[in-house]
Amino acid sequence: MSSTDAAATPDTARRGGEWLLAAAILSALLAALLPVARVVESNAWLVGALLLSVLVLAAGYNARRYHLPAIAVTLIEAAVWAVFMTLVFLRDTAILWIIPTLDTFRAVPQLVETAMEEIVLGAAPLEATLSVAFVVVGAMGLLTIIIDHVVVTARMPLLAAVGIVAVSLIPSIAVPGDVDLIGFVFLAVTILFVIRAETRSREKPLEQEAERSAGVPATAVGIGAIAIVVALVATPLLPQPTLRAGAGLGTGPGIDATLQLGDDLRRPQEVEVLRLRTDSANVPYLRATTLTRFEGGVWEPDRVRTVPLASELALGEVSVDPDIRVTEYTTDVEVLYLESVWAPIPYPAVTVTGLEGDWGAVPYNRTVVAQSGSTQGQSYEVVANQPRPTLEQIRALSAGGEQVRDETTELPTDTPPIIAQLAAEVTAEATNDYDRLTALQRWFRGSEFSYSLDAPVEDGFDGSGAEAVAQFLEQREGYCVHFASAFALMARTLSMPSRVVVGYLPGQPTNDAIGAEPVYSVTSSQLHAWPEVYFGGLGWIAFEPTSGLGVPTSFSPAAALPGQSGEPGESAPAASPSATAPTGVDETDPEQQRGGTAAGAAGTAVDPVPLVAVAVVVVIVLALPFLVRELRRRQLDIAARRGDAAAAWQTVQDAAIDLGISVPASETPRAFAQRLIVEHGVPASEINVVLIAIERVSYSRAGTRSYWIGDAAADAAAAVRVSLLAATPPARRILALLAPRSLVIRPGSVYAAGAPVRAR
Known part of the structure; x- marks a missing residue:
């Protein structure tokens, strides 16, 4: 071999090593990007992100061939990133589709702000909108520039590996789920590939040097094999995470107002979302929003006008018949970890004070919604006026009235017949609307139904539409969405106005108290849905049909009220599901939902397998x-x-x-x-x-x-x-x-x- 060939061989091999290193970096970035597909619907953004990474790495490789300084390489890669992002997302504001203008720079903050709102307030998987795709693809390009600089320029592949692993964990932290063993193995292999490729790119291309480093690949294979064995063998033995509710992807869980709560309730990592205290005898449910329209076989959140929360027209007084007693009580709410545009409040609220930011009220359903901002970190006070009719009074009232909207009674023409048939059978012996509704409530909470987060998914009716309700009534296993939706639809077949409410159960008492008021803790697993029925002269009355959850709605006879002669032990009437002991039940625990003692007994036994x-x-x-x-x-x-x-x-x-x-x-x-x-x-x-x-x-x-x-x-x-x-x-x-x-x-x-x- 000539001296010229000998001199060319090292440079050729070095360039080959650089190409191999670029391929290794791309594979590691792909492994970090794939988990994002779990939280953002797969779309062209995935192809765009990979294409941008390829272009950035290719630009860096070619720039280094000319021995340009590191800062020049980085600037060239940044220019490629800017041209690509402008051409794909902002070409309408650019000169010749690729040269950014002032309008281009003005559009970027708007896209980022819109994407952040969609991420914080949305439910996974997020729709791949233009703004979300802009953020994901742009972030992938910037990550590529950083990793390329750290690995190739700074020669610190371990530091780059830490960054890649951190990025790959973000989707799992935002939306916890089962461990993706295949994804873990792929990520581990690609990181080892990067480390080995970086080492190889610096080695002299002589035969003796290759022999000297023969142990390096074996060491890498050994590390990878041991790590994979630990993941495959040990991971299934670890304790399963606690389930939680909440669909938000921001700084805390959110509230999904589309009744798609199944995936939310099955998510792990339960967190404390808020705390409350009240001077009411019964701790109230906290409502976020209501769903009235039943269109296309699904419940739709109410889209009604809002007025400023400080306005006199915001909430107003509670209107009931003159002879019905109304009790006023105050509830203080402290939000700890909840990112939502709806502020959870008791019903029926008449004033809400202490909220910071721009908030509006919906008079129709007495909910409070943010015009900008969210509930995270808020503390506020709610005054509610609770109607408390006697049993005789509510039995004398009819469900319906002139003030209800047509959408509260509408049913699709293709509603399965089983819904109306069962409603008629269950309520056949009742003589008034209230007794019909309590008959339905008793039936759902009886032994024929059971609470389950898994059965709906297994049988393919994890939803709230008419077909899902029909399957639920046949199988008689489901969770709060199925119970609430079935109750509301059956009430409509009986010509009663109904709707579904999304909010939170009252929670569990803590050891803390402020004055004489105990503090209750509400967790993400207590995200809940329940039905309401409208009574003329009284308003919307909540019921609790979910089997084993909370306390069913009931009203006491006039003779049993305090100060009257009646049977001892009768509770005062309440216009919302009562919140005594059973309301602390975790909705994601089927054993607790059934209200039996098995859950308590099981809690005393210690399973040694997880500890081992x-x-x-x-x-x-x-x-x-x-x-x-x-x-x-x-x-x-x-x-x-x-x-x-x-x-x-x-x-x-x-x-x-x-x-x-x-x-x-x-x-x-x-x-x-x-x-x-x-x-x-x-x-x-x-x-x-x-x-x-x-x-x-x-x-x-x-x-x-x-x-x-x-x-x-x-x-x-x-x-x-x-x-x-x-x-x-x-x-x-x-x-x-x-x-x-x-x-x-x-x-x-x-x-x-x-x-x-x-x-x-």
Whole structure:
């Protein structure tokens, strides 16, 4: 081979290594991007994000071929990013579709703000709107520039790996779910690919150097194999996360007003969303919004006019018949972790004070909605006027009246007949509307129905439409959405105005109290839906049909009211589901929903399997560095016995680094060996064998192989390692074995200088 060919070979190989490194970075970015598809509907944005990454990496590769400075490479990549984003998303505001103008820069904050609102207030999976796609694709391009700079320019692949892993975890944190083992394996493999490709791109393309690093791929494979085994074997043994509700992707869970609560209730990681206290005898439900229109087989959130919350027309007084008693009570709400445009409030509220920002009220359903901002971090006070009719009074009233809208009684023409048939059968013996509704309530809460978050999904009716309700009535398993929707539709078949409310259960009492008022904690798993029916002269009355959840609505006879003669123990009437002991039930726990004692009994038993599984995982994780270091040592020993003197010398250097002995680049092998003899008691005969071997091959034209020495160098290196360990204090020796520094620190690097460790 000519001298020209010899000179060209290293550069050609280096460029090949750079291409391989770019491909590795792209694969790692793809692994980090795929989890985003779980929270944003798959669309052209995925192709756009990958295309932008390819263009940025290609621009960086070509810029480095001309040996441009790092800042120039970054500027070129940034220019590619800006041109691509302008052409794809903002070409209408640009010159020749690619040159940004002032209008282009003005449009960017608007797109980002719109995307943030959709992300914070939306439900996963988000619709891939223009603004959301702009943020996702743009962020992917910027991440590509950063990772390319960190890996290729700064040569810090481990730091880049941390960033890639962090990005891949964002969707899982926002919308927790089952562990994606395939995605984890893919991510682990791509990160190992990046680390290996970065190392390979810096190696000299000589045969002897390739042989010297033969143990590196095996070490990487060993790390990956052990990590994958831990993921596949140990992960299924870990305790399953607690289920929670809430669909928001912002700083806290949100409220999904489309009655698609099944996925929300099945999500893990339950959190405390708010706290409340009240001077009412019964802790109230907190309503967020109502759904009245039943169009296309689904319930639609009310879209009615709002007025400023401070306006006299905002909420107003509660209008009931003159002889019906109205009780006023005050509730204080503190939002801890809830990102929603609807403020959860008791019904029927007459005043709401303390909300910060621009808020409006909906007089029709007495809800409060943000014109801008959200509930996160808000504290407010609600005054409600609760109608409390007697049993005789409500039985004398009819469901309906002139003030209700037509949409409260409408039913689709193709409503399954089973809904009306069962409504008629269940209420056949009742003589008034209230008794008909309580008959339905008792029927749903009876032994024929059971609470289930899984059965609806298994049978394909995880919804609230007429067909889903019909299937629910046949199978008789479901959760709050099915109970509320079925009750409301059955009431409409009986010519009663009805609607569905979305909000929260009253929560559970805490150990805190303010004055004489105990503080109640409401968690994300207590997101709930319940039906309401309108009574003329009284207003909307809530019912609780969900099996095992809360307390059913009931009213007491006039003779049983306080101060009257009647049976003891009767509770005062309430116009909303009562909130006594059972309301603390977690809606995501089927055993608690059934109200039996099995849940309490089960809570006293301790399942040892999760504890053992956690212990096994901890042991494996703690042993992982030792196993990887041992694998690397064996690879070096095999290479040394094949005649690789550099591998034998590497064994000595790694042992020194593990024990905190400095291995600076400025020190010659002979000076390093002499220091080990004098300061650490290493046998001179053994270290000299390894020293002579590395010195001979360092100045030999034959390369790093030294077959003449046989196994002598490998045996001597092993003896030096044993001597170093024996001369080290026990605590330091154990640390060197369990947390070997040589896995992350290379000889001669700035981190290879440690505090001197002297012999005992």
